[in-house]
Amino acid sequence: MSNFVFVLDTDRRPLNPTHPGAARHLLNTGKAAVFRRYPFTIILKEACPDVPVQDLELKLDPGSKVTGIAIKQGNKVIFGAELQHRGQQIKNALLSRRQLRRSRRNRKTRYRQARFLNRTRPDGWLAPSLQHRVDTILTWVNRLRRFAPISSITQELVRFDPQLMQNPEISGVQYQQGELQGYEVREYLLEKWNRRCAYCSIENVPFEIEHIQPKSRGGSDRVSNLTIACHACNQSKGNQDIRDFLFCKPDLLNRILKQAKSPLKDAAAVNSTRWALFHALKETGLLVTTGTGGQTKFNRTRLYLPKSHWLDAACVGQVESLEVLTSNPLLITAKGHGTRQMCGTDKFGFPNRHRTNQKSWFGFQTGDLVRAVVASGKFAGRWVGRISVRSRPSFKLASSKIFDVHPRYLQVIHHADGYSYTA
Template sequence: MFVLDKHGRPLDPCHPARARCLLASGRAVVVRHTPFVIRLRDRVAADSTVQGVEAGIDPGSKHTGIAIFRAEGGARTGLFSIQLNHRGGKIRDKLAARAAYRRGRRSRNLRYRAPRFSNRAKPEGWLAPSLRHRVDTTMSWVDRLSRWTPVRAVHVERVAFDTHAMSAGKPLEGVEYQQGTLHGYEVREYLLAKRGRKCAYCGTSGVPLNIDHIHPRSRGGSDRISNLALSCVPCNQTKNAIPVEVFLADRPRTLAKVLAQAEAPLRDAAAVNATRWALWRALASTGLPVHTASGGRTKWNRSRTGAPKSHTLDALHAGELERVTGWPSTVLIVKATGRGTYCRTRPDRYGLPRLRLPRTKQVKGFATGDLVQANVPGGKKAGVHTGRVAVRTTGSFNITARHGTVQGIHHRHVRLLQRADGYAYNTQGEADVTARSGNWSDLLGSVMIGALPHEITSDTTTNTVYGSLL
């Protein structure tokens, strides 16, 4: 639980049961609904012993994992996990549509429009809006978490080889200096994600997988990512140096799928690679100590602790650690939705306006995107519905909850929980919170993360980790 003192300064997080007692006794008040934050009325940070926490970040193209954990020595205990879903793809599509509208206007027989400016040079360090969005949203949540909890350091995964960290102080020379002890981990992790962690030829999963060249190296195949696939041991031995067209001649659908995956663009990898330095510079500008590590180091840590693959657990395992004593039982899913649009018209396929939107965005004190709770006493829609609202000028709103969208709820049944902040919230791994009554006692038991952490024990050796792809 995030806790603030009476002046709004962050204190150490507490257990949900402790927060319930503080709220019930009147010593604390609710500051924020999701993530749930309370403020103590009788506590000052200067009079308290604040140990502090650390944050781990696993940046990605579509999703970014953020973990808040307590570090004691080399052990980490996960307290809070967030999966941040970016909207870079939607931004890219919107910009492409705008460019198409502009090209269409230039080709029509319209009046001449003088250029607004003649210099279109981009400044140094410029990122495309879809890429800048990934950096800005990640930094926005780092800033929020720093206001709600005393973050002392940040560990971020960077897409680069950590060539010397695992060498135990041994000087690296020649091939070892170029590759390092984590050589191949980034390639293998990318293939596991790209191929769905199953054999590309027979579809078997849950077995040891080898890296196979789609076009054999003995026949001129390269080591590029586009020519690599995951293969189980029997398929790898059977295929050997046979061309993939001959090996899958009797399975044309599988052949077409393998070739299509091989030609898939490296868009996601390019997005992460383009934003990694911008994110590092932004994190360094906060004044917090920033520690970087490679994705191979993160996977090696997960293999030692036995943790499954996820963005939030990757964030928890980023950097140097000895063991992980527990991680949260649920994850808060944060989806970037934006704050609406300045455009008050909707164009048709030719770029001409087809309808106009109202100038005022608030209706009866509510705006689209607000987190609300509707208590409908009777009728077909009777019950409690908690979710994001879409307002209508008629006063009849639509509420999108986890179980679906409920339409036509009158505004007099709606109660505001939290103003729209450009994000939609959901939980994963616990009961559906939106079906609950929504009071703070139920919310602490379901939405908040940090209860019932999983104990992790593992005796996996380093040789087993390096010798297996699972």
């Protein structure tokens, strides 16, 4: 089933989200109109000041590439979304700009000594690719607050002690080997090894923690000496040295040894942004609570839920039970708002085109989601997709096929807002 539909009254006061069937009935009877396509929101044609509103909880699972979003009403999950970031794209763009500027300075100016210490950065400064993650999540938090009566936020952030909360007298071995034993390390290894067996690359099977250098041969329990393996590979390797076990597979041996020492780039990005995001969420004035990654996985495993970003978000923090009322999360991809670069370059870095100051042409701009009704020709039919505008009346439409279309055949469904959507 699709996500619940957000509802506003005529004063744009957020009301309780409603079932898609009820929203369809309100639209068909003329009691409401479509306010926004993504996320789908309707607006009533009368004020409802006396209608009771139930507080909702917004849950976040911040990630380096994808952030999971879920909204809970009691123990019911009524909305899910996955927000895909473009941090790597920003990093690549800044790298390209730096290379172009350095090349131009070397070509057109005399040598100048480096002056890289004449700029100071404020406390809490983050690189643009990391700050983008914080800003994008905060944008969607504020956006969802306008459409739904959200009263609290739960973010996957820090480790706290649920065992001590349940049993204040816990101590010793019982304290160390509680319900969450192994979940933190196991989740780290699953992310580092891409949820595949290190030896046979099989997926979607129960994995076991494997010592690359066996403990019986002097290996330690450090994370750099751990990997994940399926039961068959783990039993086959036994306590052999990995070089003996993979003697006939030197490429696989080199890959495993290299990956074991490599840092988790995505984990580093999350660690760098988690506190900045937490403080930004606190500034919203809502109640903000936190949970750990191990607790999230423990809740998901206990509730027998499949692995996905938005369901991980629903399992963040203290969760007793969950009733998932939606199965189709809204997929959101950050696209940006264009570029200020006035001179485009070819793949070698030489200028080959110039841009105009005007972004809107014939009432459309790049990124608009449109419906095209083409009466005749090779592409006759109804199409829905994003457009790329030009100064001449011939726009590029990206749908199931990519072709040029005249703006007179187009009707805007959703204006460009820096994101693309898949419902």
